[in-house]
Amino acid sequence: MTTATAIAELDAKHGILIDGAALGAAATFEVHDPATGQVIAEVADGTVAEATAAVDAAHRAFPGWAATNPRARSEILRRAYDLMIADIDRLAALICAENGKSQADARAEVGYAAEFFRWFAEEAVRTDGAYGISPAGGTRTLVTHKPVGVAALVTPWNFPAAMATRKIAPALAAGCTVVLKPAAETPLTALAIAGILSAAGVPAGVVNMVPTTDAAAVVENWLSDDRVRKVSFTGSTGVGRVLLKQAADRIVNASMELGGNAPFVVTADADVEAAVAGAMVAKFRGGGQACTAANRFYVHASVIDEFVSRLGAEVAALRVGPASDPASQVGPLVNARAAQRVTAAIDAAVADGAVIAAQAEAPAEGWFVAPTLLTGVAPDAAILADEIFGPVAPVVVWEHEDDLLRWVNDTEYGLAAYIYAGRLQDAIRLAESFDAGMVGINRGIVSDPATPFGGMKQSGLGREGAREGLQEFQETQYFSVAFD
Numbered sequence: 001m002t003t004a005t006a007i008a009e010l011d012a013k014h015g016i017l018i019d020g021a022a023l024g025a026a027a028t029f030e031v032h033d034p035a036t037g038q039v040i041a042e043v044a045d046g047t048v049a050e051a052t053a054a055v056d057a058a059h060r061a062f063p064g065w066a067a068t069n070p071r072a073r074s075e076i077l078r079r080a081y082d083l084m085i086a087d088i089d090r091l092a093a094l095i096c097a098e099n100g101k102s103q104a105d106a107r108a109e110v111g112y113a114a115e116f117f118r119w120f121a122e123e124a125v126r127t128d129g130a131y132g133i134s135p136a137g138g139t140r141t142l143v144t145h146k147p148v149g150v151a152a153l154v155t156p157w158n159f160p161a162a163m164a165t166r167k168i169a170p171a172l173a174a175g176c177t178v179v180l181k182p183a184a185e186t187p188l189t190a191l192a193i194a195g196i197l198s199a200a201g202v203p204a205g206v207v208n209m210v211p212t213t214d215a216a217a218v219v220e221n222w223l224s225d226d227r228v229r230k231v232s233f234t235g236s237t238g239v240g241r242v243l244l245k246q247a248a249d250r251i252v253n254a255s256m257e258l259g260g261n262a263p264f265v266v267t268a269d270a271d272v273e274a275a276v277a278g279a280m281v282a283k284f285r286g287g288g289q290a291c292t293a294a295n296r297f298y299v300h301a302s303v304i305d306e307f308v309s310r311l312g313a314e315v316a317a318l319r320v321g322p323a324s325d326p327a328s329q330v331g332p333l334v335n336a337r338a339a340q341r342v343t344a345a346i347d348a349a350v351a352d353g354a355v356i357a358a359q360a361e362a363p364a365e366g367w368f369v370a371p372t373l374l375t376g377v378a379p380d381a382a383i384l385a386d387e388i389f390g391p392v393a394p395v396v397v398w399e400h401e402d403d404l405l406r407w408v409n410d411t412e413y414g415l416a417a418y419i420y421a422g423r424l425q426d427a428i429r430l431a432e433s434f435d436a437g438m439v440g441i442n443r444g445i446v447s448d449p450a451t452p453f454g455g456m457k458q459s460g461l462g463r464e465g466a467r468e469g470l471q472e473f474q475e476t477q478y479f480s481v482a483f484d
Helices: 003-010 048-067 070-086 088-099 103-123 162-174 187-200 215-223 237-250 272-288 304-316 336-351 401-409 424-433 466-471
Strands: 016-018 021-023 028-032 039-044 130-133 139-147 150-154 177-181 207-209 228-234 253-257 262-266 294-300 355-359 372-375 392-398 416-420 438-441 474-482
Touching: 003 039, 003 088, 003 187, 016 048, 039 088, 039 187, 048 139, 048 150, 048 177, 048 207, 048 215, 070 088, 070 103, 070 162, 070 187, 088 103, 088 187, 103 162, 103 466, 150 162, 150 215, 162 177, 162 187, 162 228, 162 466, 177 215, 187 207, 215 228, 215 237, 228 237, 237 253, 262 272, 262 401, 272 294, 272 304, 272 392, 272 416, 294 304, 294 401, 304 355, 304 372, 304 392, 336 355, 336 372, 336 392, 392 401, 401 424, 416 424, 424 438
Parallel strands: 150 177, 150 228, 177 207, 228 253, 262 294, 262 416, 294 392, 372 392, 416 438
Antiparallel strands: 016 021, 016 207, 028 039, 130 139, 139 474, 355 372
């Protein structure tokens, strides 16, 4: 099946999914291939009317789905996992087409995304609770959990499969019904996943989807609806603050996975070769367009020359190009605005004294930015202050641990961090001092469906994945039972 055929079969002009029906809208919006800028699909552009109808359907379906026994919910999620793995070629092609990832990155994302269905299929049947005697005696206490209700899920473009499954899977496992708004840049993958869930046996109305270019109006509609009891958002810290203010008006249960500014630390006794290999993954996977991407590199003065030499050689050798070329390792950025922003950040850093130590070649056409290694970066350089969200690695030299910890934690973000060190004890000791929800120790990846993904400070609230991810979609309830 060609990519064009896969896109055509989605019938994206009827891409609003409500109560099991594929619906059109008065208008459509275009989806572009980031490698060429060409239009690859037109998608139904949902409005507040469709947003309300989606909640209507989810609200009607909720009692039945919540009453469905955990084993039945588990089996449906397990079938969704199997269907995703069997459909990896089509799903990866859709990700390549609308997101621009390399084929290797896209296939890796599909495997990762599917794993959330398998993990929460297993968690769905692991119901927990508690039974105890009250301290004063005379009563017994029973603690249980119930689904929170209709959940509004808002996902970003950088992981169009994984960010959808990471939210949908625990919501369904807990017994919630959902309304989903995928990113306007990448709605096609979400459409395909919705089809897989239907094929797996998810009842009509349990999963509803409203693609739209008016995200603010649609999400505000959901947050102002008394029937919506949960919002789970992944995106920028700025938008997260807005949604939290809206959620506060009705005290809506909120999970927020927001921005990051991940430090990557290399100590004097680190295995430099391993650190470089980890840096290539932590920085350049997905073209650096990940909230967990390494954003700031702090390398000890005693190993800086070797690290820069090795990393520079790897960066210069990267194959940058469209996903249509299987040899491509780094694809384009998601749109022209993103490419312009990252290019401007490189230019500003150079003007501020940084040096381009290594740079790959990138196509002139399309929304590509050449992977770039910057040295001579001052600890207070502007490029270190915010998420780059692109294939740029600025390197700072450190000598004293006190300075290192101050620089690492001098940010409003606290999502991920990475450290390479020779002694594990030293690595853990330093990691404990990092204001970060997740720390990769001698490895360049922190994400795993079995672990609690989330951050500190302005990087968000709550956790996704692991047992904690299921609990985000549950309410705790206890019964005080007279026992005299």
